[in-house]
Amino acid sequence: MTFSPALEERFAQMLRAYPEGRQRSAVVPMLIYAQDEVGSITPELIEEVARRCGVDPLQVDEVVGYYSMLHRRPMGKYHVQVCTNISCMLVGGEQLYEHARKTLGIGHKEVTPDGRFSLEEVECMGACSWAPAVQINYDFHHFVTPEKLDQLIDSLRKAQ
Amino acid sequence: MPETVKLTIDGKAVEAEKGTLLIEAARAAGIEIPSFCYYEGLTLQAACRMCLVEVEKTPKLQVGCTLPVAEGMVVHTESAVVKQARKGMLEFLLTNHPLDCPVCDKGGECELQDMVFRYGAGESRFLERKVHVDEKQWSPVVFFDAPRCILCYRCVRICNEGMGVNALGVANRGVISEIVPNRHDHLECDECGACIDICPVGALTSGIYRYQTRPWEMRHVGTICTHCADGCRTTLGVRNGKIIRGNNRDRSGINGEFLCIKGRYAFDFVDHPERLQSPLMRCGEGFEPVSWSKAVETVAARFNEIKVRGGEFGVIGSNHTTNEENFFLAKMARQGLGTKNIDHHRTGDLAAFFDALAGRKDALASTQDLYLAKAVLIAGADLSQQHPLLAFQARANVRHHAAHIYTAAPGPVREDKYSFARAQNLEELRDKLAREENLVIVIGPLAEARRTIAFGDSLGVPVKYVCLVDYSNSRGAFDMGVVPRGGGKSLEQMLAAPDLGALWVVGANPLKNAELASRQAFVVVQDLFLTETARRADIVLPAASAYEKSGTVTNVCGEVQKLRPAVKVMGAKTDLEIFGLIAKEMGLHLGIPLPDKVFEEIRRTVRGYDVPLPVIETGGAAPTAPLNGRVEELPGAVRSAGDTLFTSGTLSRYSKILNSVMEAPGALYGGLAPGDGSR
Numbered sequence: 001m002t003f004s005p006a007l008e009e010r011f012a013q014m015l016r017a018y019p020e021g022r023q024r025s026a027v028v029p030m031l032i033y034a035q036d037e038v039g040s041i042t043p044e045l046i047e048e049v050a051r052r053c054g055v056d057p058l059q060v061d062e063v064v065g066y067y068s069m070l071h072r073r074p075m076g077k078y079h080v081q082v083c084t085n086i087s088c089m090l091v092g093g094e095q096l097y098e099h100a101r102k103t104l105g106i107g108h109k110e111v112t113p114d115g116r117f118s119l120e121e122v123e124c125m126g127a128c129s130w131a132p133a134v135q136i137n138y139d140f141h142h143f144v145t146p147e148k149l150d151q152l153i154d155s156l157r158k159a160q
Numbered sequence: 161m162p163e164t165v166k167l168t169i170d171g172k173a174v175e176a177e178k179g180t181l182l183i184e185a186a187r188a189a190g191i192e193i194p195s196f197c198y199y200e201g202l203t204l205q206a207a208c209r210m211c212l213v214e215v216e217k218t219p220k221l222q223v224g225c226t227l228p229v230a231e232g233m234v235v236h237t238e239s240a241v242v243k244q245a246r247k248g249m250l251e252f253l254l255t256n257h258p259l260d261c262p263v264c265d266k267g268g269e270c271e272l273q274d275m276v277f278r279y280g281a282g283e284s285r286f287l288e289r290k291v292h293v294d295e296k297q298w299s300p301v302v303f304f305d306a307p308r309c310i311l312c313y314r315c316v317r318i319c320n321e322g323m324g325v326n327a328l329g330v331a332n333r334g335v336i337s338e339i340v341p342n343r344h345d346h347l348e349c350d351e352c353g354a355c356i357d358i359c360p361v362g363a364l365t366s367g368i369y370r371y372q373t374r375p376w377e378m379r380h381v382g383t384i385c386t387h388c389a390d391g392c393r394t395t396l397g398v399r400n401g402k403i404i405r406g407n408n409r410d411r412s413g414i415n416g417e418f419l420c421i422k423g424r425y426a427f428d429f430v431d432h433p434e435r436l437q438s439p440l441m442r443c444g445e446g447f448e449p450v451s452w453s454k455a456v457e458t459v460a461a462r463f464n465e466i467k468v469r470g471g472e473f474g475v476i477g478s479n480h481t482t483n484e485e486n487f488f489l490a491k492m493a494r495q496g497l498g499t500k501n502i503d504h505h506r507t508g509d510l511a512a513f514f515d516a517l518a519g520r521k522d523a524l525a526s527t528q529d530l531y532l533a534k535a536v537l538i539a540g541a542d543l544s545q546q547h548p549l550l551a552f553q554a555r556a557n558v559r560h561h562a563a564h565i566y567t568a569a570p571g572p573v574r575e576d577k578y579s580f581a582r583a584q585n586l587e588e589l590r591d592k593l594a595r596e597e598n599l600v601i602v603i604g605p606l607a608e609a610r611r612t613i614a615f616g617d618s619l620g621v622p623v624k625y626v627c628l629v630d631y632s633n634s635r636g637a638f639d640m641g642v643v644p645r646g647g648g649k650s651l652e653q654m655l656a657a658p659d660l661g662a663l664w665v666v667g668a669n670p671l672k673n674a675e676l677a678s679r680q681a682f683v684v685v686q687d688l689f690l691t692e693t694a695r696r697a698d699i700v701l702p703a704a705s706a707y708e709k710s711g712t713v714t715n716v717c718g719e720v721q722k723l724r725p726a727v728k729v730m731g732a733k734t735d736l737e738i739f740g741l742i743a744k745e746m747g748l749h750l751g752i753p754l755p756d757k758v759f760e761e762i763r764r765t766v767r768g769y770d771v772p773l774p775v776i777e778t779g780g781a782a783p784t785a786p787l788n789g790r791v792e793e794l795p796g797a798v799r800s801a802g803d804t805l806f807t808s809g810t811l812s813r814y815s816k817i818l819n820s821v822m823e824a825p826g827a828l829y830g831g832l833a834p835g836d837g838s839r
Contacts, residue, residue: 058326062330
């Protein structure tokens with residue numbers, strides 16, 4: 001399995017960054033970047049990462065099962081992550097999540113039929129000071145209200 | 161003298177080496193800190209939180225299994241707050257744990273039961289439904305019952321670190337995390353069962369033992385495994401005259417807890433339906449059962465007759481019978497039958513090995529040496545396949561002492577994974593090896609003994625050697641003189657001799673791939689089964705297996721250990737008893753055929769076997785030192801049977817478990833050994 005030249009370069013750098021014999025440290029970053037390119041964590045990808053990091057596929061599989069941000073199925077083009085952990089919950093995070101469910105018509109880790117949106121209820125993402133927080137792909141959105149979320153989703157729908 | 165620190169545990173002044181973990185320091189002082197995940201020899205996990213202790217001047221409870229002792233530390237291991245914490249941990253562990261103790265294999269020897277008995281609460285505050293997952297079968301050996309699992313990771317670590325197989329992992333997180341096998345829904349591994357034995361609860365159970373008995377109904381017999389030459393102690397659980405379980409949880413013996421599939425499970429040949437239980441006499445094309453007295457009379461009469469008319473005898477001994485039996489057989493052949501034609505299937509070139517090392521001290525490595533040496537060179541052997549204990553020792557040496565493992569083999573072997581250097585031939589490794597502080601060289605079937613020893617000697621560092629042989633008493637058979645010394649015929653020469661008068665085969669199957677040239681030869685075979693060789697016999701005598709007899713065996717490293725009989729199989733007699741009966745009937749006076757009496761004679765007369773009796777009697781392994789003198793070259797071939805983890809010569813045919821695992825015949829790791837696979 002090969003990746004784009006940019007990603008290959010990044011992986012090569014990554015493997016060099018860890019001391020000799022500690023290449024297994026690259027498993028998590030390799031998975032997350034590969035997921036962005038491949039779309040999801042496929043069995044083939046697990047084998048490939050295991051091979052590159054010198055570990056058994058089972059050990060990579062353990063990591064995939066452990067981290068909720070690694071997905072075995074493709075998520076939507078825009079992956080909407082709503083925090084319902086304590087700080088966000090106190091200022092309406094749960095209502096925001098319920099609103100997102102209604103607006104998008106999908107539930108936790110589900111994808112809209114057109115594949116454009118997916119939704120995930122997530123734990124703390126370290127944005128407590130700006131709660132309630134929403135993360136769409138890698139972008140943070142602070143002090144989100146249901147109205148603000150609707151605008152966001154609308155703008156993404158139009159973005160193509 | 162290592163640096164020590166002084167601390168107080170439960171009011172007791174304790175001194176421990178700096179860096180010692182608190183749980184170990186307490187244990188050494190006779191204070192038990194309970195734990196599930198902590199396991200001596202494996203990496204630290206700190207997952208179970210059972211070993212929480214109170215350390216003064218530390219605000220929170222500390223994890224005893226990862227906390228190094230410090231000067232002036234004051235520890236309380238049984239204070240009210242500690243007890244409360246343990247109770248809480250147990251309540252958590254029991255949230256999804258089913259209450260099926262009455263039918264669980266582990267009931268009665270379960271660590272969770274013991275802990276709950278000591279610290280647990282009578283009731284749980286959890287009202288939620290228990291999460292249930294159905295039991296899974298991962299292989300003929302391994303079954304997994306997820307709800308019973310307490311996620312201590314012991315199985316994962318013993319498989320990854322101890323065995324070097326990496327067949328188990330943990331999937332998911334939180335309440336749905338569970339142990340998973342390496343092939344999605346099944347295991348592809350050594351099938352050694354170490355994960356099952358190490359499991360503190362009944363989450364991993366074995367296909368052989370599960371639902372067979374309650375642990376306390378068994379009698380436990382510590383004896384020596386009868387398969388490969390490593391000489392692992394296996395503790396057989398016996399109920400109603402049947403072996404139900406093999407393990408070595410008490411860590412007695414040179415192997416500690418280690419056993420492979422053969423030591424743990426391949427005792428099942430003992431009650432194989434084809435086991436011979438009556439002497440058989442040739443009757444035309446077939447056999448008819450006869451009484452022991454008739455069979456012994458016939459053998460003695462024919463042997464005497466052949467002896468009187470000056471006929472030639474051939475005697476083939478076994479790789480599995482005891483030292484006493486081998487010694488008595490050799491004596492009977494030479495003194496009783498007057499023949500030098502005695503041999504066995506020689507699987508390692510011990511004659512060259514001993515001769516090359518003649519006169520030296522400290523040249524023979526013990527099993528322990530493979531764990532303690534600074535470096536180990538494995539020459540021409542697939543150690544994990546053929547000598548699982550020695551491989552386990554070398555692996556542990558790497559983990560615990562950062563030892564250097566070198567492999568010199570024509571193909572890939574498992575040791576490559578953690579070896580310091582590997583090469584096709586020894587010379588490539590010379591520079592590195594010469595820089596080691598000391599070295600153990602393992603001489604495998606693909607290495608030439610004399611050349612390898614010459615190479616080792618030329619390195620200029622202290623070297624100890626092991627010459628690999630295949631079976632449980634291959635070494636003993638050689639040491640006891642079941643070899644054609646002084647001009648006798650080798651095994652091959654006996655089979656090829658056109659006018660051989662009698663062939664006496666004890667616990668061997670030489671006619672599996674060979675023909676007996678002599679048509680008129682009177683053939684007597686002592687064996688457990690009607691093998692190819694037994695089918696050619698005139699008289700077949702049903703023999704007892706190693707699990708049914710007393711006596712001693714010598715392992716690959718020359719360590720003598722004692723067998724203890726676990727069961728009796730009706731109709732079968734030990735080979736020593738059979739020799740005694742035939743000798744008596746022939747009118748020979750060769751001494752009393754009792755194991756202890758014969759062993760006394762061995763201690764007096766066999767070189768290197770003047771071993772301390774108390775060591776052997778108490779279940780220890782006594783090293784032999786057979787290096788005081790030259791050893792003559794022997795005619796005939798030396799060939800390893802090329803067994804794998806899942807074959808054991810002819811015996812493996814009669815082990816259901818060895819034949820049922822998908823890995824059989826063990827091609828998983830790249831078949832390196834030559835030979836016929838022995839099936």
